[in-house]
Amino acid sequence: MEKRNTISDFIPLGLFQHTRSHLFLFTGVLTIAIASLLGNVFMIFLIHWDHCLHMPMYFLLSQLSLMDMMLVCTIVPKMTAGFLTGNKSISPAACGLQIFVPLTLVGGGSFPLAAMSYDHYVAVGHPLWYPILMNWQLCLRMTARSWFLGAAYGLMQAAASLSFPFCSAHEINHFFCEDPMLVHLACADTSVFENVMYICCVLMLLVLFSLILTSYSFILTAVLHVQSTEAHKKAFATCLSHLAVEGLFYGAAIFIYMRPKSYRLANHDKVVSAFYTIITPVLNPLIYSLWNNEVKGSLRKWQEKCGNLNPQSHSSRFLSIKCV
Structure with missing residues (x-):
């Protein structure tokens, strides 16, 4: 009979091996993660610095940047330390945190994306009604509910996943404690839990994505x-x-969380998970800023303020800056 244990540390095997090609890929992924952190930090700073961007749309964008930062900070530091030091073990508490935070952010991050698509629709289709249909009160309510629902979903999944008895093998063929991969190690019937997880994913991912497409x-x-x-x-x-x-x-989220356990391939899951935990967070500030004239205008104003080294001309020039 296999020994069951729910206390011992888990061992994520990681995304990379110690080969020259994998070292190159690791460097690239680490560079992308750092760029993601810097880009999202700067996006939040720019939105809060320029009062011209103090609108519901950009508040939602700052929330999305905050979620992207938290997602990268939860996954990448432990992955990096495990690759560089060789110590890949992770405690059940830290493993639970790696389940809770990404699921909270994946669930909660879906709502700002849906809200931003609704904001675009109101701005284009009903510009005269925009102050009524997309006001600060509605924006704050949607943000609070997104955080609450995401946290409730993440907490439920993390608690349920760690409550299962695990066999003696605690090795996770992944680069972090992702819920479906951890459940795969359970020495118990997890069919009910997988069905509940599937229903939650349908409600939180497919429905919201359908609203965005609409x-x-x-x-x-x-x-x-x-x-x-x-x-x-x-x-x-x-x-x-x-x-x-x-x-x-x-x-990527649908691919990871809505497939049956029998159809899972670890290498495919690791690559797809890297997209939504590392690649997407660096794309969000680029896409939502490079295509936005107001954000580009704020960036130019900030560059002008920082580039003017003469105190007298700096003051007069700063006072002359107006919202575009």
């Missing part, structure tokens, strides 16, 4: 009624770039 379809329909080729090109480019990032996020 919002962008309405945006494109509204833009097509505008007699301007340039407006059409800009709208299509913006919508496609947003949908590409959101599709990557939702597609």
